[in-house]
Amino acid sequence: MATAPTSEAILAGTGAPARSGGRSRLAAHLPRFVLYAVLTLFCLYYLLPLYVMLSNSLKPLSEITAGGMMALPGEWTTAPWSAAWSSAQVGVEATGLRPYFVNSILMVVPAVALSTIAGALNGYVLTKWRFRGATLVFGLLLFGCFIPFQMVLIPMARMLGLMGLAGSVPGLVFVHFVYGIGFSTLYFRNYYAAFPTELVRAAQIDGAGFFRIFWRILLPSSGPIAVVCIIWQFTNIWNDFLFGASFSDFDSQPMTVALNNLVQSSTGVKEYNVHFAGAIMAALPTLFVYAVAGRFFVRGLMAGSVKG
Amino acid sequence: MGFLDIKRATKSYGAVKVLHETDISIEEGEFLVLVGPSGCGKSTLLNMIAGLEEVSSGDIAIRGRSMNGVKPAERNIAMVFQSYALYPNMTVRGNIAFGMEMHGIPKPERERKIGEVAQLLQIEPLLDRKPGQLSGGQRQRVAMGRALTRDPDVFLFDEPLSNLDAKLRVDMRTEIKKLHQKLGTTIVYVTHDQIEALTLSTRIAVMYGGHVQQLGTPKEIYDNPANMFVAGFMGSPSMNLFPAKVTGHEGRPAAEIRLGDGSLARLPFAQGFEGQEGREIMLGIRPEAITDRDGADRNARALQVIDARVEVTEPAGSDIFVVSQMGGRDVTGRFRADVPVRAGEHFPFAINMDKAVAFDPKTEMRIS
Ligand SMILES: Nc1ncnc2c1ncn2[C@@H]1O[C@H](COP(=O)(O)OP(=O)(O)O)[C@@H](O)[C@H]1O
Ligand SMILES: [Mg+2]
Numbered sequence: 025m026a027t028a029p030t031s032e033a034i035l036a037g038t039g040a041p042a043r044s045g046g047r048s049r050l051a052a053h054l055p056r057f058v059l060y061a062v063l064t065l066f067c068l069y070y071l072l073p074l075y076v077m078l079s080n081s082l083k084p085l086s087e088i089t090a091g092g093m094m095a096l097p098g099e100w101t102t103a104p105w106s107a108a109w110s111s112a113q114v115g116v117e118a119t120g121l122r123p124y125f126v127n128s129i130l131m132v133v134p135a136v137a138l139s140t141i142a143g144a145l146n147g148y149v150l151t152k153w154r155f156r157g158a159t160l161v162f163g164l165l166l167f168g169c170f171i172p173f174q175m176v177l178i179p180m181a182r183m184l185g186l187m188g189l190a191g192s193v194p195g196l197v198f199v200h201f202v203y204g205i206g207f208s209t210l211y212f213r214n215y216y217a218a219f220p221t222e223l224v225r226a227a228q229i230d231g232a233g234f235f236r237i238f239w240r241i242l243l244p245s246s247g248p249i250a251v252v253c254i255i256w257q258f259t260n261i262w263n264d265f266l267f268g269a270s271f272s273d274f275d276s277q278p279m280t281v282a283l284n285n286l287v288q289s290s291t292g293v294k295e296y297n298v299h300f301a302g303a304i305m306a307a308l309p310t311l312f313v314y315a316v317a318g319r320f321f322v323r324g325l326m327a328g329s330v331k332g
Numbered sequence: 333m334g335f336l337d338i339k340r341a342t343k344s345y346g347a348v349k350v351l352h353e354t355d356i357s358i359e360e361g362e363f364l365v366l367v368g369p370s371g372c373g374k375s376t377l378l379n380m381i382a383g384l385e386e387v388s389s390g391d392i393a394i395r396g397r398s399m400n401g402v403k404p405a406e407r408n409i410a411m412v413f414q415s416y417a418l419y420p421n422m423t424v425r426g427n428i429a430f431g432m433e434m435h436g437i438p439k440p441e442r443e444r445k446i447g448e449v450a451q452l453l454q455i456e457p458l459l460d461r462k463p464g465q466l467s468g469g470q471r472q473r474v475a476m477g478r479a480l481t482r483d484p485d486v487f488l489f490d491e492p493l494s495n496l497d498a499k500l501r502v503d504m505r506t507e508i509k510k511l512h513q514k515l516g517t518t519i520v521y522v523t524h525d526q527i528e529a530l531t532l533s534t535r536i537a538v539m540y541g542g543h544v545q546q547l548g549t550p551k552e553i554y555d556n557p558a559n560m561f562v563a564g565f566m567g568s569p570s571m572n573l574f575p576a577k578v579t580g581h582e583g584r585p586a587a588e589i590r591l592g593d594g595s596l597a598r599l600p601f602a603q604g605f606e607g608q609e610g611r612e613i614m615l616g617i618r619p620e621a622i623t624d625r626d627g628a629d630r631n632a633r634a635l636q637v638i639d640a641r642v643e644v645t646e647p648a649g650s651d652i653f654v655v656s657q658m659g660g661r662d663v664t665g666r667f668r669a670d671v672p673v674r675a676g677e678h679f680p681f682a683i684n685m686d687k688a689v690a691f692d693p694k695t696e697m698r699i700s
Contacts, residue, residue: 225384226417230478231405231434240430244421 081105081300088296104297108286108305112298115274115285121302123275124282128262128309130193131278135200136257142201143208143253144246148238150209151216152224162213169206173266176203184271191273199271200261208253215249216242251320259310279306333396335360335518336381336486341390343376351376352542353390358535363512363519367529368539368565374522375490377539381520382488383407394485405434410479411488414495416471418463418478425459428478449477469500476511489521493528505531526566530554538562557689560696563616572622574659575693576615578608587615587690592641592657602634602686604700613699614691619653621687622665624673625680634685639678656681 080088081104083097092098110120149155150162180199181190189195219242227237268278277285283306287299334357343351351373358364366374379385381392383404392399399407410431418427425446432442450456453473463471472492479487492508493501509532512519523529529536530550538545538553538561546558557563563571576587581598585605588598605611621629628635643662646653647669654665654673665681673679690699 220415220417222413222415222417223419225379225382225404226411226413226478227419227430228384229382229404229409229411230431232430236434241419241421 077300077304081297081304083297085293085295085297104295104301105305107295108298108302112286112295112302113289114282115289117274121279121282121286121305124277124279125305127193127272127276127282128279131196131200132258132261132309135197135204135261136254138197138201139204139208139257140250140253142205143210143212144243144250145238146205146209147212147214147216148242150213151219152221152237152242153234162209165206165209167206168203169210173203177266177270181271191271191276193272193276195271196267196276196278199267200257200264203267204257204261207256211249211253211256212246215246219245248320251317255313255317258313262310333393334358335362335395336364336520337391337393337396338377338381339391339393341377341380341392342388343373343380343385344388350542351380351388354544356537356544356547358518360518361516363521363532363534365529365533365536366520366522366539367526367536368524368545370524372539373542374524374539378411378488378490378520378522381486382409382411408482408485409488410482410484410486411490412472412475412479412492414491416463416475416495418471418474420463423460423462424455424466424474424477427463427474428459428481431478432481445481449480452480453477468496469504472496472504476508480515485518487517487519487521489519491522491524494523494525508532527568530566536566538565540565555687556698557616558698560614560616560691563689563691567618569619569653569664571616571618572658572661572663573614573616573691574661574663576613576659576690578605578611578613580609585609587613587685587688589615589659591638592643597638597640597658599636599638599683599685599688600634601688605690612693614693614696615659616689616691617663617683617685618687619664619666621684622663623682623684624665624667624671625682627668627671628682629684629686632684632686635682636685637680637682640681642673642675642677642679645673645675654679654681 076093079096080093082100082102083092084099084101084103087095087098108121110122111118112120114121114124146165150158184190184195184198187195187198189198223241224237227241232240262278263280264278265280265284268281269284272278272281283302286302287294336356336358338354338356340353340355341351342349342353354377356364366377368374376385380387381399383399383402387400394407394409418424419430422430428446428449429442432445437445446459447456450459453476455470455473455477458466458470458474463474466474475492489508493504496504505528508521512532521528521532529538530553533550535547536550536553537547540561546553546562548556553562553566557566557571560573564573574589576589576599579586579588579598581600584600585608586598586600588596591597599615625637640656640658642654642656644655646655650669652667652669652671652673654667655662656665657663667673691697692699
């Protein structure tokens with residue numbers, strides 16, 4: 025900090041230390057004040073939808089239909105939340121979103137775990153045990169990342185049928201696992217490419233085999249990229265609608281599909297407060313993952329090398 | 333048959349041959365240095381000995397046992413890498429123990445071994461630190477400690493000192509030499525630094541362009557280079573190489589050279605070149621064989637003093653390097669520091685032809 029201008033100085037648009045004395049001081053701080061004011065406005069703007077969802081999910085339907093969308097609840101109630109969770113009409117049954125939330129968890133946890141492990145192994149092999157055609161394999165995997173979802177729907181449906189996994193949660197796990205391998209491989213390959221190969225060679229001479237090197241040498245240094253991969257996969261798989269809608273039956277639908285059914289299937293009055301509560305429920309797990317692991321996310325994206 | 337035998341070993345990556353037929357054989361307890369400019373295939377050869385790279389053709393044998401198809405861990409070798417390759421997630425203790433753990437050595441035995449090498453290398457206070465908390469020299473020691481626990485047949489070093497600063501490099505060089513004298517283990521050591529090669533080795537293989545140019549003791553390599561590459565690469569300042577012509581002088585064969593002022597000088601050979609008058613050669617003379625008259629070797633048999641113009645003087649404390657033109661090239665001599673030599677003046681140069689070598693200018697090979 026002795027040689028580089030401080031971040032505040034840069035924000036304030038001046039590299040020189042602010043002179044003391046009333047007017048010049050004010051002039052020096054004004055740009056920063058404006059900057060923060062603008063940022064705060066943006067922030068409020070982005071938070072507004074969340075506010076609308078939260079406040080409307082906590083008021084009786086009558087308050088919403090009376091036109092009080094933006095107001096805080098006059099009468100606070102958690103009834104819409106419990107309705108959305110356990111008793112609202114979803115499709116043909118009045119089960120609430122709970123069984124579908126469970127479906128999503130049962131789908132997302134194994135799918136994320138499997139695709140992350142597969143990506144790590146792929147990255148390890150592609151960088152440290154290079155074989156003839158490794159570049160081609162990686163190219164094809166990358167290509168897999170960018171195939172539009174729609175294209176694989178029919179072949180995948182056929183595959184699932186052949187494997188006897190059609191319309192089941194394990195079927196969804198399989199689909200997301202396969203689709204996730206491309207990205208997780210990309211992440212881990214690039215991370216391990218910067219991992220010193222001499223470490224692998226040293227471990228070979230020390231007598232460690234393929235899996236031992238992976239487990240004892242590479243994995244302990246893979247925290248940052250694993251976090252990136254897990255967040256990425258979790259968000260994508262949890263939020264996926266197309267695969268969920270295409271490959272599930274009534275009893276294996278994930279949360280996103282169930283939320284859609286909840287909103288669509290209310291006969292008569294639209295229970296907006298219940299819909300808002302359900303939508304927040306559907307978003308909570310990804311928010312939770314970001315809150316827990318988010319600060320590692322940027323760090324992992326930035327980490328290019330492992331210091332040896 | 334030696335202790336480590338490299339027999340017609342080659343290495344190709346696809347169509348590119350990075351190591352041509354190589355034959356090296358050394359005895360138990362030798363210190364072999366592979367030296368050459370970067371990219372010449374030293375690390376490749378070392379990795380082939382380690383089993384980290386497969387041999388494309390030929391064979392490598394240790395203790396008479398062919399190593400083809402033998403895994404690195406089963407060759408009873410230990411290796412120290414240029415980047416030290418310490419496992420960043422383990423403590424120093426963990427790093428040293430890892431190899432023993434992989435070989436199924438029981439814990440008490442491991443602890444005893446760690447204690448031994450830690451004491452030998454004076455790294456006891458560092459045992460519970462992570463590699464990230466160590467200085468370059470300390471990491472170097474830990475890397476050697478890890479190798480030492482193996483009681484290997486052969487130690488392999490790949491440029492172990494090149495990441496250290498100059499002072500530390502010299503200290504560690506001495507320590508490695510001491511270690512070798514103490515343990516007597518066979519060592520193969522890769523470096524691009526010819527001084528390291530000369531100071532450490534019992535045998536040197538000078539490599540260039542995927543070929544071993546010469547294999548010999550440091551003295552052989554220094555005094556009798558096999559070709560112009562070896563002559564120019566080994567020694568600092570490097571050997572003077574300049575064109576000359578074979579003539580006669582007082583009935584003996586001599587080398588005729590043109591000096592900077594256009595005059596000709598004749599340097600009688602110590603031996604050889606009878607009946608080869610008129611042949612063009614490249615003469616190689618090391619700076620310490622070109623001296624002031626009183627600094628010359630008293631035992632020299634073929635000492636010739638010639639007057640030549642001094643182009644530049646470069647005082648270097650204990651010596652003064654004096655540059656003159658011979659055969660159209662800058663030729664450096666090493667004079668004693670207190671000799672009153674000045675640039676632009678003529679001065680007597682004593683040339684010790686006992687130490688001169690000659691090369692064929694076309695093939696660049698030694699003429700003996
Ligand atoms: N995996 C590889 N594929 C192709 N060429 C390689 C590979 N590894 C090394 N080489 C080439 O082999 C030559 C020798 O490399 P190396 O043994 O590392 O040289 P050095 O003497 O500097 O240690 C270099 O020209 C290098 O480009
Ligand atoms: Mg090298």
